[in-house]
Amino acid sequence: MSRISDIVDRIKSGESSARSEVENALQRATSTDEYHALLSVTAERALERADAIDARIKNGEDVGRLAGVPFVAKDNFLAFGAPTTAASRMLEKFDAPLQATAVEKLEQQGAICIGKANLDAFAHGGSTENSAFGPTKNAFDQTKVAGGSSGGSAVVTALDVVSFALGTDTGGSIRQPASFNGVVGVKPTYGMVSRYGVVAMASSTDTIGCFTKDIADAELVMDIMSGRDVNDMTTLPDFFSPLDELKPGQKIGIIKESMTDAVDGEVQDKVNGYVEKLRAAGHTVDEVSLPIVKYALAMYYIIVPAEVSSNLARYDGIRYGHRAEGVQTLAELYGRTRDEGFVTENKRRIMIGSYVLSSGYFDAYYLQAQKARTLLIDAYEDLFKTYDVLLTPVAPTPAFGLGENTADPIKMYLADIMTVPPSLAGLPAISVPAGATSAGLPIGVQLIGQRRTDANLLALAKSVEGK
Amino acid sequence: MTVISRDDVQHLAQLSSLQLTDDELDSLQTDIGNILGYIEQLGELDTTGVEPTYQVTGLENVWRDDAVISTDVTREQMLALSTESANNQVKVPKVL
Numbered sequence: 119m120s121r122i123s124d125i126v127d128r129i130k131s132g133e134s135s136a137r138s139e140v141e142n143a144l145q146r147a148t149s150t151d152e153y154h155a156l157l158s159v160t161a162e163r164a165l166e167r168a169d170a171i172d173a174r175i176k177n178g179e180d181v182g183r184l185a186g187v188p189f190v191a192k193d194n195f196l197a198f199g200a201p202t203t204a205a206s207r208m209l210e211k212f213d214a215p216l217q218a219t220a221v222e223k224l225e226q227q228g229a230i231c232i233g234k235a236n237l238d239a240f241a242h243g244g245s246t247e248n249s250a251f252g253p254t255k256n257a258f259d260q261t262k263v264a265g266g267s268s269g270g271s272a273v274v275t276a277l278d279v280v281s282f283a284l285g286t287d288t289g290g291s292i293r294q295p296a297s298f299n300g301v302v303g304v305k306p307t308y309g310m311v312s313r314y315g316v317v318a319m320a321s322s323t324d325t326i327g328c329f330t331k332d333i334a335d336a337e338l339v340m341d342i343m344s345g346r347d348v349n350d351m352t353t354l355p356d357f358f359s360p361l362d363e364l365k366p367g368q369k370i371g372i373i374k375e376s377m378t379d380a381v382d383g384e385v386q387d388k389v390n391g392y393v394e395k396l397r398a399a400g401h402t403v404d405e406v407s408l409p410i411v412k413y414a415l416a417m418y419y420i421i422v423p424a425e426v427s428s429n430l431a432r433y434d435g436i437r438y439g440h441r442a443e444g445v446q447t448l449a450e451l452y453g454r455t456r457d458e459g460f461v462t463e464n465k466r467r468i469m470i471g472s473y474v475l476s477s478g479y480f481d482a483y484y485l486q487a488q489k490a491r492t493l494l495i496d497a498y499e500d501l502f503k504t505y506d507v508l509l510t511p512v513a514p515t516p517a518f519g520l521g522e523n524t525a526d527p528i529k530m531y532l533a534d535i536m537t538v539p540p541s542l543a544g545l546p547a548i549s550v551p552a553g554a555t556s557a558g559l560p561i562g563v564q565l566i567g568q569r570r571t572d573a574n575l576l577a578l579a580k581s582v583e584g585k
Numbered sequence: 586m587t588v589i590s591r592d593d594v595q596h597l598a599q600l601s602s603l604q605l606t607d608d609e610l611d612s613l614q615t616d617i618g619n620i621l622g623y624i625e626q627l628g629e630l631d632t633t634g635v636e637p638t639y640q641v642t643g644l645e646n647v648w649r650d651d652a653v654i655s656t657d658v659t660r661e662q663m664l665a666l667s668t669e670s671a672n673n674q675v676k677v678p679k680v681l
Contacts (some may be wrong), residue, residue, distance in 0.1 A: 212666070213666075215658045215663065216656065216657070307642075308641050309642050309644075322639065322640060322641065323641075348649065351644075351647040351649075352642070352644060413627055413629075413630055415623075416623060416624045416625075416626050416627040417627060419623070419624050420627070427601065431602075435668070436667065436675060437666060437667050437675055438666035441669075445678060446678065446679075448678050448679070449602075450604065450678075453602055453604025456602055456603050457603055457604045457605055457609075462609070462612070465613065466613065466616055466617065468601045469594070469597040469598065469603070470617060470621070471601075472600040472601045476600065482628065483624065486628065486630070487627060488637030489632035489637045489638075490627055491637070492632075492635050492636055492638045493630070493632065493635060495641070527616050527619070527620060528619055528623050531623075542641075544641030569641075569642065
């Protein structure tokens with residue numbers, strides 16, 4: 119297993135080269151093909167970049183903090199070398215004319231994208247089973263789901279294809295698959311990382327983050343990606359910098375509504391085990407209550423479909439993406455293109471969005487949800503007056519079976535019940551490995567912080583890492 | 586519980602520019618009915634006098650100069666993304 123710093127050191131010392139690291143990653147990608155974690159491999163461009171980086175290293179140039187380190191981007195990041203499909207028929211042949219700011223920033227530091235990871239089409243889902251190109255299998259048990267929507271990114275990290283991978287998280291799409299595959303997953307404060315060049319889902323909660331093997335690697339990747347971008351007006355001035363030292367004696371609240379009987383017993387055991395580690399490291403952990411959290415999933419499945427219906431209106435078959443053939447009128451072209459280009463879950467969300475935004479229902483659904491969101495944010499603010507960090511499981515269960523929840527959308531949505539609330543409030547939240555079930559399925563703990571305290575969350579996780 | 590008729594689903598599909606097949610209409614009628622049934626619980630919450638939140642980090646309007654920002658992307662590249670183009674323009678079926 120290689121961490122980012124191992125790879126950087128190997129290349130620096132001459133023990134390895136960017137080319138051999140890329141070749142190694144490509145070989146791992148091939149040998150783990152059966153998991154269907156990658157939708158494309160960008161071998162040609164990756165090897166060209168590796169040779170260019172090796173030449174610059176030979177010349178004694180400083181190539182950056184990630185010189186020669188291979189990575190994978192979720193296939194909703196615009197990147198060169200392969201189509202950006204968002205795992206949809208709509209964008210199956212879409213060759214991006216530019217790259218996402220996050221990808222550009224990593225490349226400026228010498229990182230090399232070797233492929234694009236599978237996801238639920240347009241990031242709509244919690245299992246990667248909504249991919250138009252077939253599901254990704256769990257890294258620990260091929261009969262189980264990878265989680266989602268960033269399932270492919272989690273699995274390539276867990277299988278050591280690469281040391282880090284990029285994901286997007288709108289309501290849990292990094293944290294939940296990280297939990298299901300035993301890796302670190304970071305969803306930053308809303309606005310910390312530019313979303314320019316990433317396929318939009320729900321603009322008021324979309325965030326960009328990463329999967330890594332350990333916290334130090336996550337700190338490095340987030341440090342490089344964070345900051346203001348003139349191309350994304352919602353980005354905040356750069357506030358993120360990894361902490362050298364954690365303030366001792368952190369006050370942590372475990373949210374009691376997240377530890378009810380509805381949560382799997384083994385998940386509760388592992389979460390309690392993590393709490394004991396925090397206590398042993400000198401932090402205090404109290405039980406706290408956040409009653410409004412029971413309404414968060416309902417808020418989410420009003421607000422997000424509303425934003426989805428708006429963001430996906432652009433896929434009309436005209437300027438880019440799939441266009442239906444053999445149509446006579448423009449209306450028919452729109453209707454047929456969108457029916458063919460979207461998967462069922464995309465259609466569900468677009469239509470729910472159209473419903474909650476339509477006159478007559480707007481106040482009862484959309485406006486009510488945005489008001490409820492204010493109450494949720496206020497309830498978090500109250501807890502953060504006393505506590506530095508809040509803690510919950512990442513998901514109520516370990517990875518479920520492939521096909522187990524596909525017939526029932528509500529059951530699928532419930533897998534996000536722990537991760538959705540911080541998203542609605544724009545809070546940073548990370549998923550940290552906390553052990554495995556008796557059957558060997560990983561379980562994750564979610565740490566949630568006040569906005570802009572991402573560095574503290576990571577430092578806290580680091581203080582108990584490997585203990 | 587909101588009851589969603591097949592006509593309602595057809596109407597929503599039209600609002601969403603989705604030309605669905607009959608099978609899709611059937612299954613979406615069930616799913617959308619169930620989802621609306623779930624999200625309706627939000628009506629229980631008293632939100633009298635509460636302001637809605639649309640943006641979570643307190644951002645106000647962000648302005649930039651009204652100037653063209655040049656990019657590396659060319660007109661040819663953009664047109665090439667479309668299925669059909671002619672004379673430097675994207676081609677579409679007859680509108681009228």
